Amino acid sequence: MKTDIQIAREAKLAPIQDIAKQVNIPTEELYPYGKHIAKVPHTLVDEEKVQQSNLILVTAITPTKSGNGKTLTSIGLTLGLNKIGKKAIVALREPSLGPCFGMKGGAAGGGYAQVVPMEKINLHFTGDFHAITSAHNMISALLDNYQHQNKFNGKMLKEVVWKRVLDVNDRNLRQMVSGVGGNANGVMSETGFDITPASEIMAIMCLATDLEDLRHRIENILLGYTADNKPFTVKDLEVAGAIVALLKDAIDPNLVQTTENTPAFVHGGPFANIAHGCNSVLATKLAMTFGEYAVTEAGFGADLGAEKFFNIKCRQAGIAPKATVIVATCPALKMHGGVAEDELKQENTEGVTKGLENLAKHVENMQSFGQPVVIALNRFPWDTDAELAVVKDWASTKGIRISLMTAFADGGEGGMELAQAVVNAVEHDNSQLDFSYQEEAGVVTKLETIVKNIYGGEGVVFEGRAPLMLRRIKRLGLEHLPVCMAKTQYSFSDNAKAYGVAKNFKITIDDLIINTGAGFIVAKAGAIMRMPGLPKVPAANNIDVINGEIEGLS
Template sequence: MTYKSDIEIAREAKMQPIQEIGKKLGIPEKDLLPFGHDKAKVSAEFIASKRSGNDGKLILVTAINPTPAGEGKTTTTVGLGDGLNAIGKKAMVCIREASLGPCFGMKGGAAGGGYAQVVPMEEMNLHFTGDFHAITSAHNLLSAMIDNHIYWGNEQDIDQRRVAWRRVVDMNDRALRDIVTSLGGVSNGFPRQSGFDITVASEVMAILCLALDINDLQKRLGDIIVAYRRDRSPVYCRDIKADGAMTVLLSQAMQPNLVQTLENNPAFVHGGPFANIAHGCNSVVATTTALKLADYVVTEAGFGADLGAEKFMNIKCRKAGLAPSAVVLVATVRAMKMNGGIAKADLGAENVAAVQAGCPNLGRHIENLKSFGVPVVVAVNHFVTDTDAEIKALQDYVVEQGSEAIVSKHWEHGSKGSEALAIRVAEIADAGLANFAPIYPDEMPLLEKIETIAKRIYRADEVIADQKIVAQLKQWEEQGYGHLPVCMAKTQYSFSTDPNLRGAPTGHSVPVREVRLSAGAGFIVAICGEIMTMPGLPRVPSAESIMLNDEGQIEGLF
């Protein structure tokens, strides 16, 4: 049997005008800023009017460590949202926006797949409503103003060797990781070493995702530390007088984007992905607004639960005062077999032993998630090659871990395939079983926070950090930043910092290569192992296959 591609399915979608989607949530037409017929931003005035009132139930969708076999976290998020609506619940989906880097690289888009997608798929995976372009512009405006400030006399006495603010671009480009700027003579400024990160790793992205409103946004932007003076005191964004103009560039980007699923259910798409190097969650504004508009809000956190879910719990929920009612952990039979040592080319053949051998990865994620005090249900994202024996082996293992695994066929059947999952998740959320708490307190020293995550979530024996890093963390504590949570930048493919170490490894170490203070966002970034904040393109990037066909339609997006 042949199946249609995601883009073919999306192209056949019978979309409703975005004003009709807004009506389902009680959003008046005057509070929607349309971008065409099928997407719109929600006004800040409407969002402010919804600050009071009861919240719906928050459901987090996360996953096992990603494998080349595919897991389908966003697909499951959308499928569950559609399933909840199909069983008579008022539900909406909150997912993150797509970065151009992985779209043209190897990961693909971020709109779901099969018959569990958010549409319009092409626009969502490309320019969408311009949020990432606004973030890129605001970030690089600050870069330009720092260099301009130094050029015109350096009133703030910035030590050019200690400019901490790099530039960003929303593309995978390894050539920009380390660069020298201002070459070419006196008129071009003072040469210094710098570099680019990908836009989603920008502190501006994190600030937009965590800010409560436009005033909080400007305050946080002003709090960004851009450089240090010769006396080692910090220079803030507001010292350069860039925070006001940056806020102007971001004012529209702060408003959540309303779109719809293939089944015409409402979805907010707002905020940055990449939980391996950023905190990788939907924006606080989108999530908190959705909780006022729907009885159930299904949101996702990037990559595996060791990264996305940990940051969702320890950073987003801590900062925004949120508490999930349930967690859905996505797994596939195929991914279990890959964790069990089977090559991607051999995944089609039944291999119950390989499923069982790969299940410890799933088991560790279940245990980790439960440690936050939230009930966990496993969604087995079904593939047509899965056999009954393999599914039973996975389900039996999950039962042994004190949880349950429900097969969901949303990719193939939409809400009809996710009904069982939706019913059970609603039951768990309604039962009020959650007793959520982050796994470390604010007052814990920064290095101990890093060690807590490494030991409790990654199951590492130790954290390796040289004296320079330890001293830097202590200095930040002395400057009043010791209460901040930590954002771990680590490979998404393993609990360890070795991307090739699958399963549930123990006895490993977590080397911390660098630490960065994101004072505006409100966290410390710990860069571990060989992870890069500017990815590179693969040997054969997806961009080689993306083109317009003879009818002017986009081909090759996935």
């Protein structure tokens, strides 16, 4: 079969105005970025139409190195919905350069279920990530200047909590000292970099509802503490207007198309293991405004992305899915069933059966949120009929809708079975949104609830800075904020090697990061890093420009 980039390059793209016309987006409102990409004004969101649309969440079982194909399934489902006569739009996150040049090589779907133009989406796109990086680091520069200008008058902050960001994987930047070289180079301090998808500016842009809300959230960003322990914010720095100016264009969602020329919004890109893992509220609401069905995804497994989608994004945005799709694959189930990575292409029904424990836990979790569940069994070429039958039979005995997904090879036709199952769930099942915890619950209670009810653990242990931050959060009156767990994506626990369904464990929280602009508390668990490193052989080694064409993205 052809590579993803070959398929994407051979796709016949329609002018972006024609894509907009399909769903009645006013073409005179578009801000084109070339022939096939356009910004759509966020002011076109129609809340009445949002409430009438059918929002579908796509999530997955715990990820493994074999992959699940969640973005591929989101796109394939959307293609399938359009094939069966439903006006459907997919809303996805923008890829980060970190994974593109690190582990993944791209994040725009796969095979015949992609968003295109794939190379542009995977690389600089419309510059949103660069705008977020610039806005974040502009605050850093202005804050450092404030420290430099006030170091002799008693106004200098005694503690700065705002780091810098960069959209690359670079472990050397995690912890560093800045301002070395003498008085002329500022105030020497210990600092570090996070990756741009972990930036609070990224979270803010993905949760903001308009420019006024964006400004309000930016003003609320906590930068540090004064000599008398009072919080110091961007509003105190008096630079919110400048930061909004840098984000004025970035806040508008990006319209592109699928390989079958249906509309797609791609906007925002927080990771789900270190941030809240959902595309922007505005992109989702535009998809709901102009689509009968709006399909969106939440990053990594359902224990991370979906939990945050419900408890953070839906809570703040006032939206709720009509159904949730959980993506599973036989190779991933076999890994969770104890099968070695180099044996995944060999038939092993026992491994699949054992791995179903992981799928069952995710189904239970999604149902606890009041969601009708549909399983998308994403077929790999080496899957055997016997292995697929194990999963189908299990779902049948549990009364759970399940459909094969072959959109990678078959495009929209391969997503029709899943599309019909989703429509059946929307039309015949009752859906509601039950949050995991109430806003008035304390931070400890919220974390304990997630660990016990979603992860299946025994509780939480607080170490390092976490006890200090718990006291600080309480003193500042911020316990009402939801929590955003920063945890390994490879396990329900904080041990990345605990496949399947981990048991008899506690989650260790070593820091709590206050994001008053985004409106949540980040709980850093275990060895998770907010600035990833590169693998031994980065994907960048395979990316090149040959005869004027980019090769190696996938």
